[in-house]
Amino acid sequence: MVRAVAATAYGGTEVIEVIDVESRAPESDEVTIAVRAAALNRWDAKQAAGAAGTDPAKLPVRLGSEAAGVITAAGADAVSLEGEQLAVGDEVYGHKLRGAQASELTVKAGLLLRKPAHRSFVEASGLLSNGTTAVHALEAVSVGEGDTLLLHSASGAVGWLVAQLARLRGARVIGTASERNHDELRSLGVEPVSYGEGLLDRVRTLAPDGVDAAIDTVGTDEAVTVSLAVLHDPARLVTIANAQFEAVLAAGGQAIGGGAGADPGTAIRDAARLTLAKFFADDAIGVDVARTFPLEEARAAYELLVTGHAGGKVVLEPR
Structure with a gap:
């Protein structure tokens, strides 16, 4: 049995x-x-x-x-x-x-x-499940060489992979996380900031000219409002959190995954599996x-x- x-x-x-x-x-x-x-x-x-x-x-x-x-x-x-x-x-x-x-x-x-x-x-x-979501999020907001990405919940299971993949694309990553996770994020090349009261000011200190893209993997109001305040273009905000789909879509951003109004990204996610496997085999991601x-x-x-x-x-x- x-x-x-x-x-x-x-x-x-x-x-x-x-x-x-x-x-x-x-x-x-x-x-x-x-x-x-x-x-x-x-x-x-x-x-x-x-x-x-x-x-x-x-x-x-x-x-x-x-x-x-x-x-x-x-x-x-x-x-x-x-x-x-x-x-x-x-x-x-x-x-x-x-x-x-x-x-x-x-x-x-x-x-x-x-x-x-x-x-x-x-x-x-x-x-693979979180990895394909991470690739989809990065593709949705076209993160590439020289971009500054604001990543919410960078130390979470999805955020951890987003951070690594974004760095492999040549992006600068500012990642929100609790302070106990900051050293681990720095080891990935991420610039950590603590979430909570004053987050907007802390992000603006690191990126006074704003950010190019933002990925919400946590689903809080704070993640969405801070992202919209520092983004050059709201279309380059994407959320994977159902709780924020309505707010993000109303602001001109994107929602991915399951749920009303979200892009499932099946083709992107399926294609990502072999890319993730190669990075994994080469020790480029963990x-x-x-x-x-x-x-x-x-x-x-x-x-x-x-x-x-x-x-x-x-x-x-x-x-």
Whole structure:
């Protein structure tokens, strides 16, 4: 039997359980993975709460979409996203993997990338969902060489990747974060500023002539109002936070992801996977992991996730 994380009802973290499910042999274009790490995302908690529907006939709802592990069985036509044949023993990672938070997973091989031997399963499991969002945000506001970017919540799971990718594009990054994270941000080449009262003045001190682009990954009123006050062009403000979609769109900015008025950016995000994989293999980017939990402690992991203050990826490690 396979151990899997599921919502056994619709609700908060109290509905998260680890249940037994049947193992499934791979079809021709599939592989079976012994999962070594599975990352959590905010959508997982929303799905448990019924954001995708509350049909009781669909319970229990398997959770998770990102995982990394070792192939234990492979179909004859199991070809990776890179176009390479996969075999037993290969280390892989991917996202858009339904029910990824489990001890074993059988999925389409085309959703998977080879994991570099020198990178950890934990990091690999948390790269793609946030990484593709980060690329989409940067593309939306055309961040490039010589730009000054104001990045809100630079030490968050998405912001951490935005910061690294923006620096690789040659941009200057001013990143908001709590003071305890400033030294880590400086190590990425980010100029940190504390959020909260007086943020606008602190940003203007660092960028007296304003900024070229702004990315909101936190969803606060402060992030939006400060961005609009220092931006040269409101069209170069983008938010990934549903709570700010209406305000940002009304001001002439952009919203990406899921939700009314947002650009899902499917083509951009799909294309970004191979770029992210190369950067990851070359050690050009890393994933900020806040904490790992054993699979059997999934509920505790979700309790940390929903606080919104994990400060990086929360990852489950099946034993």
